[in-house]
Each structure stands twice: as C-alpha cells, then as structure tokens.
Amino acid sequence: xxxxxxxxxxxxxxxxxxxxxxxxxxxxxxxxxxxxxxxxxxxxxxxxxxxxxxxxxxxxxxxxxxxxxxxxxxxxxxxxxxxxxxxxxxxxxxxxxxxxxxxxxxxxxxxxxxxxxxxxxxxxxxxxxxxxxxxxxxxxx
Numbered sequence: 187x188x189x190x191x192x193x194x195x196x197x198x199x200x201x202x203x204x205x206x207x208x209x210x211x212x213x214x215x216x217x218x219x220x221x222x223x224x225x226x227x228x229x230x231x232x233x234x235x236x237x238x239x240x241x242x243x244x245x246x247x248x249x250x251x252x253x254x255x256x257x258x259x260x261x262x263x264x265x266x267x268x269x270x271x272x273x274x275x276x277x278x279x280x281x282x283x284x285x286x287x288x289x290x291x292x293x294x295x296x297x298x299x300x301x302x303x304x305x306x307x308x309x310x311x312x313x314x315x316x317x318x319x320x321x322x323x324x325x326x327x
Contacts (some may be wrong), residue, residue, distance in 0.1 A: 260316070261287040268292055268311045278307055283324065285311075290318035298324040 265287040272278045272285070281303065283296040292311045298304035308322040 261289070264290065264292065264314075264316050267314055268317070271310050271314060272307060275306070275310060277303060278310070281307075283307060287317075290316055291321060292317050292319070293321040293323060295323045296325075297327045299326075301326060 265285045268287070269283075269285045272281070272283050281296060281298060283294055283298075286293045286295075294307055294311060298307060304322060304324045304326065307324060308320045311317055311320045
C-alpha cells in the first residue's frame with residue numbers, strides 16, 4: 187500500500203513538473219503565424235499582438251480561395267435579374283425556375299407546363315442585357 191501511494195505521488199509530481207515545463211518560453215517558429223511578444227503585458231503590446239493576429243503578412247490566398255473573381259458578382263447579379271424578369275412575367279411568375287449564370291451564359295432549370303412557356307422563359311432571358319446565350323434545360327411537365 188505504501189509503495190502504491192509513493193508511486194501515485196511520484197506520477198503526480200512528474201505530471202505537474204511536465205505541465206510547468208510546458209508553460210515556459212518556446213522559441214519562435216517560422217510557421218507563418220504571428221508570434222506573441224515576451225515581456226509584461228501593456229496596452230501597447232496587447233494592441234500590437236491583436237493587430238498581428240488580424241493581419242498576417244503571408245496568407246496564401248490560393249489555399250483560401252482568394253478574392254472572388256470580378257465575374258462572379260456579375261454572374262450573380264445577372265442571374266438575379268433574369269430571375270426577377272421571370273417572376274414578374276404573368277405567365278411564368280408562378281413557375282419554379284432555377285437560374286444560374288456563368289460568364290454571361292444563363293442556364294434555366296425546372297419544369298414548364300408546356301413548350302410555349304419553356305420557349306417564353308428562354309426568350310425573356312435572352313432579351314436581357316449582358317446575356318450572351320441561354321441554355322434552356324426546362325422540362326415539360
């Protein structure tokens with residue numbers, strides 16, 4: 187029993203010692219992350235550390251996807267304009283038509299009640315500025 191208590195005490199002491207050792211200063215690493223400054227915490231140092239954490243110098247935007255391409259916003263706006271035009275049309279407004287745009291090429295997906303409605307949706311999309319072509323994938327049904 188005495189040896190068990192002694193072993194538990196030794197293990198606890200060793201764990202505490204390792205924990206304290208882990209709290210010490212570590213050398214700076216070159217992993218691209220801002221390193222915390224050493225020394226007493228002052229308002230100035232806290233502000234510098236906060237700025238460094240928000241503004242890393244070497245972020246590789248290719249990994250993060252980078253800023254959206256200029257055309258992505260244009261395509262989203264174009265798809266929204268086509269969607270609005272379809273929704274405001276008295277014959278097509280009640281239909282659930284999905285609109286996507288890529289490079290000015292508008293794709294229509296969903297169901298149309300008849301061939302005339304399918305063609306009307308494509309014509310309406312083609313009539314809008316910046317629409318280069320329309321891929322009419324509407325199904326009849």
